[in-house]
Amino acid sequence: MLHPDLRADRERRLAENGLAEAVALAAALPNLEVVGSEVVRVGRMQPGTLFGSGKVDELKARFAALEVDLVLVDGPVSPVQQRNLEKAWGVKLLDRTGLILEIFADRARTREGVMQVELAALSYQRTRLVRAWTHLERQRGGFGFVGGPGETQIEADRRAIDDQVIRIKRQLEKVVKTRELHRAARRRVPFPLVALVGYTNAGKSTLFNRMTGAEVLAKDMLFATLDPTMRGLVLPSGRKIIISDTVGFISDLPTQLVAAFRATLEEVLEADLILHVRDISHPESAEQAADVAKILAALGVKAATPQIEIWNKLDLVQGAMRDGLVQQAQGRDGVMALSALTGEGLPELLEAISRAFDEAKSDLRLTLPFSEGRRHAWLHAEGVVLAETQTEDGWQIDLRWTARQEQRYREF
Numbered sequence: 001m002l003h004p005d006l007r008a009d010r011e012r013r014l015a016e017n018g019l020a021e022a023v024a025l026a027a028a029l030p031n032l033e034v035v036g037s038e039v040v041r042v043g044r045m046q047p048g049t050l051f052g053s054g055k056v057d058e059l060k061a062r063f064a065a066l067e068v069d070l071v072l073v074d075g076p077v078s079p080v081q082q083r084n085l086e087k088a089w090g091v092k093l094l095d096r097t098g099l100i101l102e103i104f105a106d107r108a109r110t111r112e113g114v115m116q117v118e119l120a121a122l123s124y125q126r127t128r129l130v131r132a133w134t135h136l137e138r139q140r141g142g143f144g145f146v147g148g149p150g151e152t153q154i155e156a157d158r159r160a161i162d163d164q165v166i167r168i169k170r171q172l173e174k175v176v177k178t179r180e181l182h183r184a185a186r187r188r189v190p191f192p193l194v195a196l197v198g199y200t201n202a203g204k205s206t207l208f209n210r211m212t213g214a215e216v217l218a219k220d221m222l223f224a225t226l227d228p229t230m231r232g233l234v235l236p237s238g239r240k241i242i243i244s245d246t247v248g249f250i251s252d253l254p255t256q257l258v259a260a261f262r263a264t265l266e267e268v269l270e271a272d273l274i275l276h277v278r279d280i281s282h283p284e285s286a287e288q289a290a291d292v293a294k295i296l297a298a299l300g301v302k303a304a305t306p307q308i309e310i311w312n313k314l315d316l317v318q319g320a321m322r323d324g325l326v327q328q329a330q331g332r333d334g335v336m337a338l339s340a341l342t343g344e345g346l347p348e349l350l351e352a353i354s355r356a357f358d359e360a361k362s363d364l365r366l367t368l369p370f371s372e373g374r375r376h377a378w379l380h381a382e383g384v385v386l387a388e389t390q391t392e393d394g395w396q397i398d399l400r401w402t403a404r405q406e407q408r409y410r411e412f
């Protein structure tokens with residue numbers, strides 16, 4: 001496992017932390033033994049081989065001694081670089097995107113998940129294919145424009161991939177439609193949707209299990225969760241909510257995967273409340289939080305969606321550090337410090353969630369024609385009706401509701 005430390009992004013994150021995360025990623029793949037890992041400083045990136053030639057030779061000898069079959073490079077490796085390094089070292093090479101795709105492929109369980117990963121992998125492969133061939137042609141001194149030696153082959157390969165992409169997209173559309181029907185049905189059921197989001201390994205599934213008594217796989221393993229899970233939950237206020245556990249995020253999440261998982265992450269887009277779970281004991285907790293915020297924005301999550309930030313794994317922080325965190329959290333609106341493992345701070349979280357749904361209500365009187373039976377039933381199920389009388393024009397109803405409830409009602 002190599003983590004190229006490029007000067008350009010050095011101020012962003014510590015290379016050693018990046019390497020540790022990459023090793024954890026590798027550990028998330030079965031049948032893989034990491035025999036060595038190190039940060040490789042890259043002063044000037046070499047377009048053809050990424051690393052300088054001296055480094056390439058030195059690594060070659062060490063890979064041979066350790067009988068390495070696979071080299072993981074934690075960063076983007078261009079198709080040309082990949083080809084050249086694989087040839088020079090006599091190994092298979094995966095870059096960060098390739099590695100994450102492998103993990104997702106290994107984890108996908110539902111039909112939808114499998115198709116999404118397949119789609120992401122294909123679009124990744126497609127770029128590799130094209131550029132690798134372009135390079136090959138240049139090496140051969142190809143003709144430049146039409147009819148180069150590899151031309152028809154690339155075209156054929158590309159077309160084959162395109163055909164497959166179209167086929168999968170079509171199947172996926174069907175699945176998405178079914179989900180949409182379910183979602184529409186759920187929207188008529190007046191339970192607010194709460195979505196857990198956060199960096200991978202932050203403790204989303206652990207918290208989900210604690211809150212719902214479910215047994216979703218929670219493991220010290222990156223991307224333990226891939227397919228979304230939902231469960232009902234009754235808050236101390238007596239209100240029922242639906243909570244969803246989702247795939248974790250990671251920095252430099254391959255764009256192909258963000259696109260592919262958009263449908264799965266629709267629960268997050270639709271959420272009435274987002275719980276952003278952070279591993280507050282992690283040395284780069286702040287950077288991770290920033291990455292999560294960036295990905296949420298890229299997914300199109302509305303800025304208006306209320307959020308509660310959860311500082312999880314408080315049990316791993318001690319002394320003054322811990323006191324400081326607890327105090328900060330108490331002083332801030334919408335921040336809860338807790339431990340999903342020990343359960344400390346959990347009752348307070350449930351209270352905060354209840355409050356989030358009970359806040360800022362406005363009153364309204366409206367008249368609903370008797371033909372609007374479904375809306376009428378919805379209002380009652382939602383528990384927003386204060387008083388009701390029957391008039392010639394229909395039900396005259398006095399309501400007290402939140403802006404979100406009103407919006408949902410208007411979209412009905």
Ligand SMILES: Nc1nc2c(ncn2[C@@H]2O[C@H](COP(=O)(O)OP(=O)(O)OP(=O)(O)O)[C@@H](O)[C@H]2O)c(=O)[nH]1
Pocket residue numbers: 198199200201202203204205206207217218219220221222223224225226246247248249312313314315316338339340341342
């Ligand atoms: N000490 C401590 N460990 C925790 C806490 N919450 C979660 N963990 C551990 O952190 C690891 C990751 O937890 P998960 O719940 O699987 O994390 P996740 O966010 O669902 O991760 P992905 O599904 O991989 O994105 C597991 O080993 C948990 O036992 C906590 O409050 N304290």
Ligand SMILES: [Mg+2]
Pocket residue numbers: 204205206217218224225246
């Ligand atoms: Mg999980």
